[in-house]
Amino acid sequence: MKIIIVGCGKVGGTLAKQLCSEGHDITVLDKDSNKLRAMSSGYDVLALEGDASSYNDLKEAGVETADILIAVTDSDEKNLLCCLIGRKTGNLKAIARVRNPVYNSEVEFFRKGFGLAMVINPEMAAAAEIARVFRFPSAINIETFAKGRIELLTFHLPEKSKLVGKPLTYIHSRLHTDVLVVMVRRGDEVTIPSGDFVLQAGDILSVVTGQGQAQEFFGKIGIETNRVHNVMIVGGGKVTYYLSKSLIADGINVKIIERDRERCEELSDLLPRAEIIHGDGIDEDLLLEEGIEEVEGFTALTGLDEQNIMMGLFAKNVSKSNVKLVTKITKISFDNVIAGLNLGSIVNPKEITADYILQFVRAMQASVGSEMENLYKLPDSNAEAMEFHIGEKCRACDVPLLKLRLKKNILIAKIFRGGHLFTPSGSDYMQVGDTVVLVALQKHKITNLDDILES
Template sequence: MNIVIVGDGKVGAALTQQLSKEGHDITVIDNNAEVLTNSMELYDIMAVQGNGASLTVQKEANVGSSDLVIAATSADEINLLCCILAKKLGAPHTIARVRNPEYAEQLIFLKEELGLSMTINPERTSAREIFRILQFPTFIKRDSFAGGKVEIVELRISDKSKLHGKPLSELYETVKVQVLVCAVERGGEVTIPTGAFVLQAGDKIYVTAATNLLADLIKNLGIIPQKTKSVIIVGGSRIAIYLAIMLLHAGIRVKIVERDRATCLKLADLLPKAQIICGDGSQQTLLHSEGLEEVDAIVTLTNIDEENLIISMYAHHLGVPKAITKVNRLEYVGVFKDMGIDSVISPKSLTANEIVRYVRAMENTTGSSALTLHRIANDQVEALEFLVTGCTRHLGESLAEISLKKGILVACISRPGKLIIPKGSDHFQKGDHIIVVTTADRVIGDINDIFED
C-alpha cells in the first residue's frame, strides 16, 4: 500500500518504523529536513519537506494516488486540515491524531463531513490503559479482547509463587480456573510455550483469561488483592486530566503534582474534586510531604522520560504498591524493568498499534481482518483478535486436525454465551471471536494466515 505520513515526530516515527517493516511504500512529510534525513537513513522511505497542510506539498507527495494518509503532527487543526485536503485530492482513507478533549464530541458529529476514516487520541488511550491497570494493580499490564470479555494479563512469578517449578500441564490444578499461559518472558527471551514448559521464579507470564475470572485467579494464586484508593499523579498533562476524571468517577482520591502555576490553575478549574499541588514532583521532600509512602499508586506523566523513571524507582524503593511510568523512548525499558519498574505506558506505541491494525484491515479482502491488536512481551509478541466468517477455512474441524503455522497459538475462542480455553477437541464456527498469539516478526492480516496450508 502507498501510505503518506504527515509529521515525523514520536508517533510518526513509530508508524514509519512499523509500516515500512511490514512492506508498505511510505512517504513522510515534515518541515524538519534533519529529521527526514534521519528517517530516510533508517528506513526505505520517500520524504517531502514542507507543510503537510499545503496543497503544493501534498501534490508533491502524490497524496492523491495514496491509499491512506495519516496526519500525526503536534497540532490537531493541522491534522484535520491535512485530512480534508487529502480527501479532496482523492485519498480514500485518512486518519487524524486529535488530542484536544474539546474536539471529541464535534468529531463524532463531523467525522463523515470531514472525510475521516479514523481519529485517534494518544492521551485518552493512554489514560484508559493506566486506569485499567489500577483496577487490578497486581497485574503489570492488561490487554482486552472480545468486547472486554477476555483479557491477556501480565504477571511476574516470585520465588514464593505457587507456579514456581510447575509445568503448564498442571496449571489448572494450581489456579482452579480455566486460563492459558500464551507467552513466557525469561531472561529477555520470549517463548510461546507448550504444556511441558516449566515455570520459574522471575518469569513474566502472559495469561489469557475471562475478565470475570481475574479476581479468582489472583485469589487462587495466593496473592493478596490490592485495591487502589489513592493515587499521586506527577505531571499535569492531558493524560493526567483524562486519568483523573476516570479515577475520581471511580471514587479514588487523586493528587496531581505540577510545577507550572498556570497549568495548576487550569487543573483546579477542570478537576475541582482533585487535590492540585504546585511544585516539583521530582523533589523527595515534596513527595514525602504529600504522603507518598501512604498512597496505593503513583503515576509519572512528565514530559521527561528520565524523570518519570527515577520518580517511579524511588516510589518503588519506598514500598509504594504500584508505580506506572510513561515513557516515549522504549530502548531502555528492559533495564528499568529489572529494577522493579514493570508497568510502562508508551502513548506512541499504543497509537501505532491502533493504526497498524486499521492498515491490516484495509489490506484484507475476505472480511477476516484483525479486530484487535496488542503487542505484549516488550513488543516481541502480537496478540490478535479475529472474527470467524464463512470465508474462514477449517470450520467445524477439531483443532487437533488443523495444522497451524509454527509459533502460532490459539489462546481463546469467544462464542456467544461461552468462553473456551481451547483444547484439541474444540473447533471454530462462524461468529466466533478467536484470539491468536504469535511472534511479532510475522505479519498476520487475515485469520486464514494462521493455517499451514
C-alpha cells in the same frame, strides 16, 4: 497498501518502520529535511519535503491514489486539514492525531463531518491505559477483546506464587480454572509455551481469561488483587487531567503535585474533587510530607523521563504499602535497562498512538473473509495477540485444531461462539461466525486467519 504518513516524529517513524516491514508502499511527508534524510536512509520509503496543509504537496505524495492517509504532525489543525484534503481528493481512509482537549467533544463531528476513519488523542489513550492498570494493580498491562468478553493480562510472577516450579498443566489440572498462559518472558527470551513449560519466579506472564475471571485466578495462585484507593500523580499535564477524571469517577482519591502555580489553579477548576499541591515533585521532603510512603498508587507524568524514573524509584523505595507504580517514558529507549529497574508499568503515549493506528491498518488490510478486528503487541516482547471475526469460510475453518498445520509459535487462545467462550482443545475447530483470539510471534506477519497455516 499505499500509505502516506504526514509527520516524521516518533509516531511517524514508528509507523513507517513497522508498516514497511509488513510490505506496504510508504510515502512520508515532512517539512524537516533532516528527519526525511534519516527516514529514507533507515527505511524503504519515499521521503518528500512538504507541508501537511498543502494540496499540491499532498498531491505529489500520491493522495489521489493512496489507501490510507495518516496525519501525525505536531499541529492538530494541520492534521485535520490534511485529512480533509485527503478525503476530498482521493478515496482513502484518513487518520488524524488530535491532542487539544478542546476538540474532545467534537471528535464525533470530525469523524462524520470530515469523514475520518480514526481520531486519536495520545494523552487520552495513555490515561485510559494507566487507569486500567490502577483498577487491577497486579497486572502490568490489560487489554480486552470481543467487546470486553476476553481479557489479556500481563504480570510478574512473584516467588510466593503457587505457580512457581509448576508446569502449565497445573493450572487446569489442579486449579480448575479456564485461564491460558499465552506468553512467558524470561530475561530476554520470549516463549509461547506448551503445557509442559515450567514457570519460575520473576517470569513475566501474559494470560487470556474470560471477563471477570482474572480476580479469581490471581487469588488461586497467591497474588493479591486489591484495587488502589488513592493515587499520587506528579505533573499536571494533559495525561494527568484525563487520568484524574477517570480515577475520580471510579471513586479513587487523587492527589496531584504540580510546580506551575497557574496550572495548579487551572487543575483546581477542572478537577474540583482532586487535591492539588503546588510544589516540585523531585523534592523528596515534599513527597514524604504529602504521604508518598502510604499511597497505594503512584505515577510520574512529567515531561522529563529522567525525573519520572527517579521519582518512581523513590516511591518504590520508601513505600510502606507495596505501591503500584506507573512510569511515563517517552524518549529513553534502553528497553532492557528500563525493564530491570522495576518501575512497574511503563507507559509511552507515542507508542500507544502508533499501536492504535497499526491496529487499524492491520485490520483494514485483512481479508473480508477473516477480518482482523484487534491487534495488540504484548509488553516488552516480539509477540502479538490478535482478534479475528470469521465472516466467510477459510482454509483454517472446520478442521480440528490438532490437524491444522500451524506455523511454530502460534497459539489459538480463545473462541467465542454463540454467546459461549471457551479455550479450545485439539478436537475443537473454528467456524464461520466465530470470534477467535490467537497469539503469535511478530515475525509471522499475520494479517488474516489463513496466515497461521504452513503454506
